[in-house]
Amino acid sequence: MLSAQLNDLMVFFLAAFVAAALLRGFLSALNIRHLRRHGHEIPEVFGETIDAETLAKISRYTLDSSRFGTLEGLFDDILTLLVLLSGLLPALLGLLPSWEDHFILTGLLFFGLLALASGLIGIPFDLYRTFVIERRHGFSTITLRLWVIDLFKGLGVSAVLMGALLAGFLALMQFTPQTWWFWTWLLVAAFQLIMLWLYPVVIAPLFNKFEPVKDSNLRDAIVALMAKVELKTEGVYQVDAGKRSRHTNAYFTGLGKTKRIVLYDTLIASHTKEEIVAVLAHEIGHWRGRHILKQLLFMEAASFVVLWLASHLVAWPLLYETFGFDRPVPFVGLLLAAILAGPLTLFFTPAVSAVLRRFEREADASVAGLTGTTAPLVSALKRLARDNLANLHPHPLYARVYYSHPPLAERIASLTAASEPKNAL
Template identity: 50%
Template sequence: MTTFLLLMYLFTLLAGLLLRLLNQAHLKIHGAVVPAGFEGVIDGEVLRKASAYTLDNSRFGLIETLFDSTVLLLFLFAGPLPLYDRWIQGLGLSPVLSGTLFYLLLLTAKSLLDIPFSLYRTFVIEARYGFNTQTLGLWIADLLKGLAISLVLLGVLLAGGFQLVEASPDYWWLWGWGLFAGFTLFVMLISPYVIEPLFFRFEPVRKEGLEEGIKALMARAGLAAGRVFQVDASRRSHHGNAYFTGIGRVKRIVLFDTLLERLSAAEILAILAHEIGHWKKRHILKRLFATELLALGGFYLAYRLIGWGGVPDLFGIDTLSFAAQWLPLAFLGSLVVFPFTPVSAWLSRRDEGQADGYACALHGNPEDLASALVKLARDNLANLHPHPWYAAFYFSHPPVVERVRRLRAEGK
């Protein structure tokens, strides 16, 4: 069975690598062609730069994926996992503390291993193409804050979860799922007010002449205009973006200051209408519900598998603590989930299409959203020629050329 699991993982790894290589080859063939409707905004020089940026990121991502996969396989199958587990258990801590420490140390180790890749991506690739504006000091501060937040949140969740296992050996899967669901909601509620401000400065949109347009657009949607903010993303990158965050009364739409600088007022309102579409269509709520439903099934399955007692043997290991068994279970889960990756991507693209449709109806001019997307593709050096298979498997948004074509057809 150990050999079978290894082969299954290598198959998923190979499939992902082949899709990546297919995407690279497709870009090399078609990357110099300016798509219809992008003329006048994107020229040959921008396309060449975008192709080079995509290829650099893809090649570097390939190296990072191979490194991470090698570390994972060695840890799970070459002996370090049971040795590490025995060391943790030998510290003489309670099951709750030892289980929590087990994963907090692994998270710290993973963060340290990721540092060289993050540094290269930020200060070499992003800098090479004129995107990076982040100083080394700010990068280090972000790293430390991000790690500290992750350790605190994960520590609280793990300690609570392992305590529930101690208190209810037969129904911990149900109470554990309830803790996970409640904790997820709690983080989504506090994130806009507690976590995100640790990295960005939020303030009302200040672009001249835009305030009245935002108020009118939000009023037509039946929403409060005070929930639209801009952030100082330019302190870290020249990339432009917008996103929807929070749930319930803490919902907000966030626009990058870099996006506000480069788009016209009408284009910004069209982008805002798209984000309002996610809000009105309740996409985050629906995804959250689906996630929690799948998590419930996952918790119950984990309960049955751990109760079965054969999980360590699947990996050629004699014995593992309760806490340590979740690591091979997560590995098994990744194998099960992999074939559903394109399904998740399709559902996300469907949501994006619905948000585009809502934006057209609310804003009233599909061309404004189309022109905004063209400019964002130019400024972010987006890949305008992804391979269809790669896009279908991984893309959470429709390819920008396809998206612009649909919007302009909508406006005719």
């Protein structure tokens, strides 16, 4: 017998949950159908880069990834409903020390056990994705031994960092019951800044080897580009990403004195100097447009509102009654509020994606001014699409909802139109 109650709140939650699940499934099916219809067509801008064989590989990879992602999402949805409706959460809390006498300890155990269970359940999916799908399509290079090492390192790092953050949050909830949401907001904001500063020098080196870029010509070209815009970093590094995957990437990371540029060794091996510099010019465009700062400020504003709303929900008796609890438990209320709001986030995703795509277009537009031409970035994007088997035919609606970057064909067409040489700064 289900311990949850079928009241108005439960009806609202189930309606929103099912609607979000159906919408995700519809969008995924729409995207797959669109790929099947157009997957044999080579977009005009890729005519010299993508051949029929590569296009077929792209279709197979996209279909495999999409189907598996849909299956995993369906499993997660069913599991979430089972956990919520079966009374498992109240039963788990009943097995732990009294939360009234041991608030912080019980909260840590409650969230820790849920996180551990979630991680264990996710292992088969990660194994299949890594050693079947990614390996089948020529990307995964990781050994099982390294995968296991990564797993335990990840668990250790997460336990230390998230345990410390959660302990601080629980202490604030216990000792400042009226204003905990505000102090938690400040705590999370400070934690994010500290992580931005620590990640490249403490956490990332636990998993990968970072060393200065060996190609002096490439390094000098990158340094010259940064000097042009007076961008100071701690250094330009390459990382041994190839020991796990053949996917390629480059990124800025860090904060203040730990800010650095990182290039995947796979990117260095497969791209020309000019292409890599163009990719970094795009990233510098984000920096000049203050896109990272804007995203951070938006996240802080959103978390402020969400925590304020949560502070009211955790005091709402109906929330606990609906999901089988006989009385309010503040930290449990926060979890229930997050689950309750979860389905609603999908409906805000298109607006967030639209803003991110605008940032990407602005960063692309800055490349010509930095390097004098967009041609190397166009070449790099074509190579990235080919090497990473990127979907060249996303359904327009799917892209509007989920894509943080403009679809590649659209993006390259815009860059090509602006590829006439210009005077660099």
